Amino acid sequence: xxxxxxxxxxxxxxxxxxxxxxxxxxxxxxxxxxxxxxxxxxxxxxxxxxxxxxxxxxxxxxxxxxxxxxxxxxxxxxxxxxxxxxxxxxxxxxxxxxxxxxxxxxxxxxxxxxxxxxxxxxxxxxxxxxxxxxxxxxxxxxxxxxxxxxxxxxxxxxxxxxxxxxxxxxxxxxxxxxxxxxxxxxxxxx
Numbered sequence: 330x331x332x333x334x335x336x337x338x339x340x341x342x343x344x345x346x347x348x349x350x351x352x353x354x355x356x357x358x359x360x361x362x363x364x365x366x367x368x369x370x371x372x373x374x375x376x377x378x379x380x381x382x383x384x385x386x387x388x389x390x391x392x393x394x395x396x397x398x399x400x401x402x403x404x405x406x407x408x409x410x411x412x413x414x415x416x417x418x419x420x421x422x423x424x425x426x427x428x429x430x431x432x433x434x435x436x437x438x439x440x441x442x443x444x445x446x447x448x449x450x451x452x453x454x455x456x457x458x459x460x461x462x463x464x465x466x467x468x469x470x471x472x473x474x475x476x477x478x479x480x481x482x483x484x485x486x487x488x489x490x491x492x493x494x495x496x497x498x499x500x501x502x503x504x505x506x507x508x509x510x511x512x513x514x515x516x517x518x519x
Contacts, residue, residue, distance in 0.1 A: 346442075347477040350474040357427045371435070372442070375442040380446065414494050
């Protein structure tokens with residue numbers, strides 16, 4: 330998997346955390362760099378850790394399904410992308426507070442990183458440098474989450490829905506890219 334593809338995947342995965350960070354920033358009465366950093370750290374660590382767990386789950390049964398691994402990767406990414414877009418289009422307002430306490434952040438971090446667990450399973454079937462992939466996912470999520478807190482504080486929830494739709498679209502496109510590469514169709518086009 331190329332660096333560009335990994336970077337695009339990292340951005341797509343980070344969009345859930347970004348959207349929640351926007352809500353967190355919206356809830357802040359006063360902008361706090363410390364709260365933005367803590368938010369970014371929780372989301373970045375969990376987004377980086379979940380693909381590792383998914384990867385090891387995936388390699389445990391990789392030998393049994395190598396003939397259809399590209400279909401599994403495609404299905405998981407498209408499913409996750411559609412799920413993100415559907416959730417974004419629901420008419421829900423931001424419902425978070427400005428607390429960065431462990432009990433608050435751990436729930437948000439796990440909830441926003443479940444998609445990364447599924448992506449980690451797809452890594453087991455692809456030619457991916459796991460260390461580079463999870464590092465990139467963690468760093469991108471950390472930075473976008475900090476930016477999300479700041480944007481949420483400045484602009485409110487205007488960008489939450491667009492960010493989630495963009496992330497879902499990216500995951501769907503990556504799913505198609507993986508499938509078309511495995512079927513040899515992309516190499517015929519380019």
